[in-house]
Amino acid sequence: DIQMTQSPSSLSASVGDRVTITCRASQGISNYLAWYQQKPGKVPKLLIYGASTLQSGVPSRFSGSGSGTDFTLTISSLQPEDVATYYCQKYNSAPHTFGGGTKVEIK
């Protein structure tokens, strides 16, 4: 099965900082990658699908890029409401494995 590796596992940044989270697939998955945000005590929310398509209603400071095995989620200007754990997920074929998550905090 394809493994999904996220890095870093956690990060602390200041409000306004540019934040980048990386997700690496152990084999190519084309652009079948989604990014989710899960705030503490809340349900996961889809941010990006198709590696780079922003889900409707998601702020434009979020963006995704990549294809094949290497993907990136970028928050262009970190806001206090972005404190959450972020997960990538492959969905090209089963199993639809998630990455281990990246916890984002405010410095």
Add this chain to the structure above:
Amino acid sequence: EVQLLESGGGLVQPGGSLRLSCAASGFIFSSFAMSWVRQAPGKGLEWVSGISGTDGNTYYAESVKGRFTISRDNSKNTLYLQMNSLIAEDTAVFYCAKHRSGIAASGANYWGQGTLVTVSS
């Protein structure tokens, strides 16, 4: 408005069974793939199982294959997860999720609030 309401969670002894349900509304249920995703306490997300909307094909994580069965009743707009031979490691909040299209390779865009399953003696 898309709504997904899970039910059926609870406390069960190791080796026991539970059936989770997910009542869907606000969209044409039969047209969309659905998945179950779980999250153990304090842990990350784990995809458990999926079912397509187009042909009803089913998919399972290795950790639950042979023990869990996903199904759907399109006449009742309901998704199910039959869980047998439960073990302590199955303790988690189980989320029902709607995909963006009828095929499983489309990712989930709506999630329910989850139902807690606790496996303990």
